[in-house]
Amino acid sequence: MESGLSSLLSVSIDFETSHLFFPTIIHWIMAGLFVLILVTKVVPFLAEVKRGERTLPIVGEPMDAFRFFGTLVLIVAYFYLMAVVGNLFPYTGYGFLFVSMAFVLLMSLMYMHEWTKKAVTIVVINAVVAPGLAWFILAKLFNITLP
Amino acid sequence: MEFLSLLDITFFLLAGFGALIGIIFGAIPGMTATMAVAVCLPLTYALGLHHGLALLLGLYVGGISGGMVPAVLLNIPGTPSSITTTFDGYPMARKGEGEKALRVSVIASVVGGLISAAVLFLFAPMLADFSIKFSYVEKFLIILLALSVIASLSSSMLVGIFSGVIGIWLSLIGDYSISDGGNGKTRLMFDFMEPYLFEGFSLLPVLIGIFGISTILLEAEKGVKSDLSNERIKFGKGGGFSLSIFKGRLTNLVRSSFIGTFVGMLPGVGGSAASVLAYTQEKNLSRDSSEMGKGAPQGLVASESANNALTGGALIPLLSLGIPGDSTTAVLIGAFTLQGIQVGPLFIPENSETWYIMMTALVFANIVMFFLMFYAIKHIAKVVMVPKHILYPIIVMMCVVGAYAINYGIMFDVWTLLIFGILGYLIQKIGLEVAPLIIGFILGSQAEVYFVKSLESFGTLSIFFTKSPIAIVLWLLILASVVFSIVMGLKSRARHSQEFTTDRSASRLDKKELS
Numbered sequence: 001m002e003s004g005l006s007s008l009l010s011v012s013i014d015f016e017t018s019h020l021f022f023p024t025i026i027h028w029i030m031a032g033l034f035v036l037i038l039v040t041k042v043v044p045f046l047a048e049v050k051r052g053e054r055t056l057p058i059v060g061e062p063m064d065a066f067r068f069f070g071t072l073v074l075i076v077a078y079f080y081l082m083a084v085v086g087n088l089f090p091y092t093g094y095g096f097l098f099v100s101m102a103f104v105l106l107m108s109l110m111y112m113h114e115w116t117k118k119a120v121t122i123v124v125i126n127a128v129v130a131p132g133l134a135w136f137i138l139a140k141l142f143n144i145t146l147p
Numbered sequence: 148m149e150f151l152s153l154l155d156i157t158f159f160l161l162a163g164f165g166a167l168i169g170i171i172f173g174a175i176p177g178m179t180a181t182m183a184v185a186v187c188l189p190l191t192y193a194l195g196l197h198h199g200l201a202l203l204l205g206l207y208v209g210g211i212s213g214g215m216v217p218a219v220l221l222n223i224p225g226t227p228s229s230i231t232t233t234f235d236g237y238p239m240a241r242k243g244e245g246e247k248a249l250r251v252s253v254i255a256s257v258v259g260g261l262i263s264a265a266v267l268f269l270f271a272p273m274l275a276d277f278s279i280k281f282s283y284v285e286k287f288l289i290i291l292l293a294l295s296v297i298a299s300l301s302s303s304m305l306v307g308i309f310s311g312v313i314g315i316w317l318s319l320i321g322d323y324s325i326s327d328g329g330n331g332k333t334r335l336m337f338d339f340m341e342p343y344l345f346e347g348f349s350l351l352p353v354l355i356g357i358f359g360i361s362t363i364l365l366e367a368e369k370g371v372k373s374d375l376s377n378e379r380i381k382f383g384k385g386g387g388f389s390l391s392i393f394k395g396r397l398t399n400l401v402r403s404s405f406i407g408t409f410v411g412m413l414p415g416v417g418g419s420a421a422s423v424l425a426y427t428q429e430k431n432l433s434r435d436s437s438e439m440g441k442g443a444p445q446g447l448v449a450s451e452s453a454n455n456a457l458t459g460g461a462l463i464p465l466l467s468l469g470i471p472g473d474s475t476t477a478v479l480i481g482a483f484t485l486q487g488i489q490v491g492p493l494f495i496p497e498n499s500e501t502w503y504i505m506m507t508a509l510v511f512a513n514i515v516m517f518f519l520m521f522y523a524i525k526h527i528a529k530v531v532m533v534p535k536h537i538l539y540p541i542i543v544m545m546c547v548v549g550a551y552a553i554n555y556g557i558m559f560d561v562w563t564l565l566i567f568g569i570l571g572y573l574i575q576k577i578g579l580e581v582a583p584l585i586i587g588f589i590l591g592s593q594a595e596v597y598f599v600k601s602l603e604s605f606g607t608l609s610i611f612f613t614k615s616p617i618a619i620v621l622w623l624l625i626l627a628s629v630v631f632s633i634v635m636g637l638k639s640r641a642r643h644s645q646e647f648t649t650d651r652s653a654s655r656l657d658k659k660e661l662s
Contacts (some may be wrong), residue, residue, distance in 0.1 A: 142193030
């Protein structure tokens with residue numbers, strides 16, 4: 001009995017495949033927990049959704065689709081263009097500076113609910129000053145690498 | 148006292164500046180101390196180790212404290228940890244005692260902060276000294292304990308553990324590093340990803356994405372409403388405050404500070420657990436709690452001293468074991484690594500100067516926070532009114548700088564921001580927990596090394612039980628946290644059937660505290 005238990009617990013790990021040893025265990029734990037959650041949480045939840053007591057997250061909730069997807073599109077464009085413009089002026093941080101200005105301006109305008117002359121002026125000034133200041137302090141004073 | 152020669156005027160200016168920025172972040176609803184640290188990280192790249200620490204600790208202390216401002220004036224907790232401050236602070240503000248309420252809170256905060264700093268100073272070296280003898284087996288069990296504690300305090304233990312395991316899985320992406328004794332092969336990815344992900348995701352872009360970008364996405368989804376503009380800030384006439392308010396409240400002050408410190412030590416537990424616990428204790432134990440919830444200073448004292456006491460508490464496991472106590476210290480761990488500090492049992496004995504400097508920064512930040520908030524609170528409170536459409540683009544911009552500069556200009560780190568921003572958004576939407584996931588991510592690769600190396604040298608799983616008496620104690624603690632979670636689950640289910648509504652608000656609270 002004793003030896004049976006210790007042979008059950010003994011483990012030898014092959015060095016060549018040792019990088020997969022721990023991930024495999026994690027996969028099994030994840031799968032087990034997933035099934036448990038599916039049974040104890042997700043199935044009852046879906047039943048409640050079916051009865052109309054609760055709504056599905058994300059798809060069933062009211063959302064400001066314009067601002068949400070607008071944010072995603074702007075961020076993707078921001079990250080992409082920053083690198084593109086940055087490659088035109090290497091080691092200057094201009095890619096960050098110019099693209100940030102456009103990004104801050106557009107995002108501010110998108111989030112603004114009431115467009116008044118005063119509010120738009122503030123947004124435009126902010127869009128020039130904030131990235132300018134960040135660029136100056138970080139890239140010029142502190143010599144931090146920027147795109 | 149050699150470390151005194153390392154302190155210069157810049158050091159104190161940075162700690163003070165950090166506290167100010169932290170307070171501003173904390174005061175803006177929806178922004179937390181975690182975000183303040185994450186967004187200001189790029190500033191520390193150019194600073195040396197000690198100056199960087201001063202700034203970071205200032206941000207941490209300020210960020211936690213700032214949350215009281217909107218809690219008192221607008222009934223909106225600026226950070227999750229100031230939720231109980233709203234219970235008594237807002238009724239006081241409505242009675243025209245806003246400034247008095249804030250001043251009581253500020254004093255409670257600074258006392259809580261200093262008491263926890265003292266506990267940190269005494270306790271962290273002891274714990275480090277003790278844990279220095281730990282082998283890989285005990286270290287693995289400590290990580291297991293950290294994860295089980297944090298999961299047991301999640302709204303559902305199952306979900307908490309699952310989130311933690313996802314975090315571990317994410318941390319395993321990349322190579323099994325040769326420097327850790329691995330074979331240097333990559334796993335959990337396709338070949339085309341290898342150029343980007345050979346070393347896995349960098350910690351800081353992951354954290355900045357989850358705490359910065361996903362918050363923006365969650366707000367964008369709600370339409371970035373500025374519902375504050377119609378609110379009138381009610382300050383009152385300033386008078387009415389005197390130190391005599393604290394007469395007979397010292398027990399409360401000290402008790403709440405210790406509760407905060409202790410809760411802070413538990414990994415992954417946010418500030419609202421600390422302040423809720425301190426608040427309910429005051430309610431149960433004080434002679435006269437009838438006024439609590441209607442504008443009693445004693446409620447403010449309990450809440451604010453506890454949530455500021457978190458700061459010192461959360462640093463104890465971070466500095467002595469390398470395990471972050473909450474999400475803000477999780478970001479700090481990244482910032483420390485960046486400065487070349489490996490936190491863990493060896494940190495304090497090997498870097499005693501840095502350790503004293505950290506303590507100085509922590510105490511000084513608390514003092515600066517006190518003076519700023521006590522005397523300049525009226526002006527600081529105005530930042531609550533800064534419109535979000537100005538603020539959010541700037542935050543995204545700072546997140547980008549933080550991520551890009553971290554490894555000296557790698558564009559993939561910026562994309563990591565987006566990947567984890569979206570992931571963080573989805574996680575919070577479908578009800579998984581962010582805090583266990585982050586702790587799992589931070590500790591996952593270490594857990595692997597400790598686990599695999601233990602097995603390689605001993606060749607049997609039984610070593611995790613028989614290695615030393617400490618291993619047995621750790622297993623008992625793990626068991627205790629599981630039992631605690633089950634008991635709490637049963638209790639809340641019983642309550643659930645009794646009063647559906649109160650329970651829902653409590654679970655909502657749970658969720659908030661961990662985010």
